[in-house]
Amino acid sequence: MLRAIWTWMHRFASPPYFYSVAGKLVPWLGGACAVAMAAGLYLGFFVAPPDYQQGESYRIIFIHVPAAWLSLFIYTAMAITAAIGLIWRIKLADVITISAAPIGASFTFCALITGALWGKPMWGTYWVWDARLTSELILLFLYLGIIALHGAIEDRRVAARAVSILTLVGVVNIPIIHYSVEWWNTLHQGPTITKFDAPSIHLSMLIPLLLMAGAFKLFFFTTVLMRARTEVLEREQRSAWVRDIVASR
């Protein structure tokens, strides 16, 4: 079983195979993303009732929470591919790490901005230096730092190593963000969904939230494969399979 996974991983990591399989996956993932998002938005705006305390303003949660979850998920995924790239020298892992960084930065930005726009009417302020907010802002700087570092180093292999090391160093921030609401009891509220007893959210709100979370995750998989394909094509431009693809267009 393990052996089968290992051989599949190696086959998938071969650039031409990855390029063609990812190209076939992108429209399906994108389509599934659109369906989940349409359903989530419909249920979130037309079926879920207004909150008894927050009125309509809580509907921001349907994009805020999925964006925040995804910002952590992407970074964790990048830390894993960074480790794979460093240990096993799989080039595709380096490609995925750097392709995911701008998408991670995008969703971190979305989480921060929607949080601010929700915080203003609910907390009375766009921003406070609360532990959760500050550590999420650091996450945005980590993403931007990774992108800048990659752009600053000419040699591709050196750049990949530097990016992987920076990504792995920055991963300490992830548990800090996750537990910040428990360690420092400042402004941001504790978890509603992921606590161990029953979630303190009504099903009519939980379902659109989970649909939107799924849609965002599918969006990430779609765009990271799109970016990774471009990156692979550029790196392999001298090889015969790329020349065939270019010539056949």
Added chain:
Amino acid sequence: MSNLSEFLHMGGYAFYIWWSYGIVAAVLIGNIITAAYRHKRLLRHLQRQQAREQSQSASTVA
């Protein structure tokens, strides 16, 4: 029509809700467009490069 304006009003939170959704929508669409554009641009670049190399090798043969 009053239903629509009531919906857009969002119980007085229209500003916060529509800016949130608008910015997120713009970021998502921007991500798709840049990814697709970068791919197209690279393919065009490689095509031109390949055509140039072919014409060069043809002229050296001649």
